Amino acid sequence: MVKYFADIYNSTTAILSGMYLTINHLFRAKKGIATLQYPEERWPRPERTIGFEHGSYNVIRSRLHVDIDDCIGCLKCERACPVDCIKIETEKSPNRGEDIKDINHIGITSNSTKKALVVTRFDIDMSECCYCNLCTYPCPEECIFMTGGPNESRHSIDYEFSEPERTDLIYHFSKPGTKDGLQEMLNNREAEA
């Protein structure tokens, strides 16, 4: 009989203390929220302190990026890729090393190499990329690189690239309309001549 009432007393106090705890959480909801409204708010990225200088820390491979203005279309990265996720198509430039205003083509790279080719297609499928970094070494202009780390000054780190469609993970680095624009321009020139 004593145990019966002791059980009732214990369970009542246990439930009441639990309810006190939850109502506390309810009323301090403004301060104590533990979650973020993700796409709009993000946690700040922590500073890296792993014993390396930030610039010489070459392990970050967050995603591939191409500075298309520096690309000369040599296809070395495409050949180096072990999973064939880079697709490049080029057209011969009408005049070597000359800017073409109509398609925003810049004739000379930042290493002052004269471009002989116009890159009409430069697609990287990041869903196939294996982050091996092998494509960045052969590039003569150093225009394909992994973002972040030593390349922080050129492109900030970017590791949140989820997309609603799988095909959206194919990044198109060539300027839109390059292929058609170049073809139209060549046709116009032929017509004029």
Add this chain to the structure above:
Amino acid sequence: MTVDFIYNFLNDLLPGFLGNDLLLILAMLLPFFALFGFITIYGFGVIYAELKVSSFIQDKTGPMGQGYGFHAGKWGLLQPVADGLHLFFKEDIIPATADRPLFILAPFLIFIGMFVGIIAIPFGEAIIISDMNIGIFYILGIGSLAVIALILAGWSSNNKWALYGGMRSAAQIISYEIPAGLSLIVVILLASSLSMQEIISYQSGGIFNWIIFDNPFMPIAFIIFFISALAETNRTPFDLPESESELVAGFVTEYSGARYAFFFLSEYVNMFVISAVAATAFLGGWQSPFPNFLNTPAWSVFWMISKAFFLVFVMIWVRWTVPRLRVDQLMHLCWKVFIPIGLFNIFGVSIWTVLRG
């Protein structure tokens, strides 16, 4: 605000404008639509409250809308609307082996059971759809209609989880009717009436005349009634009929779309009915807590609804605090704790009434 009252009012307003029968039907439809509108607004409100309270208790934000694109509005206010639309536009699947007529009947039966319960709830001295002289008995009886609907849903789904859920709900609701009834008998002893309005008029004159403060047995009776009523709504901690970790979803396993929404909505309406009965029987109903102050009809609606909503809030609060009971614990609580204490309560209150004269 009975049908007679509306009928007479319309008859005075439009003499000879409509046929008498037509006017009677109109007088019946008006409270129906008022009730339906109330249930819809209440449903949206309580679902939003449930989402927000549960999230705040767990240190989350709940539904929120920020920035651009498809979001649930400011503070997620449109989330219940989105949920409702989602449920009503979903494909309505009826299993091939289900007992089709019964499967279709069950959600309507449970909804009707909850819906007609509200008509006996007083919102004010004259604001009650049907002022029956057996109001409290009627609500208890109608509330048990849910058992039939749940068993029907469980059986007709032709699914072992659904059947288990239906059987469990039957055992649970029938068991917990007894302590709920026992603790209401105590109220009826004091008020010496089954009518909701007379129970409330017994408690007139301020907060200390409420039945819960009438004598030392009443808080116990209130707690027993509230917990038993909670068990009858099949909510956590008594959600054994639909315990998702054991039975997939219990009796609603095979339901989808609008039919599922009916089960969902009727659970929330049932919460309101039970809270309103608890408020009527123990917390003074539509009476103001201050004697002769703020006691006009408009305020009486406010007091009734705020008392009922406070109890609904407590139900939500309990749901997100206490874990689910085991089946044997559930039966132990009912038959070995609530019923003996409830019987003792009746004995004590009877002695008290005799001694006090």
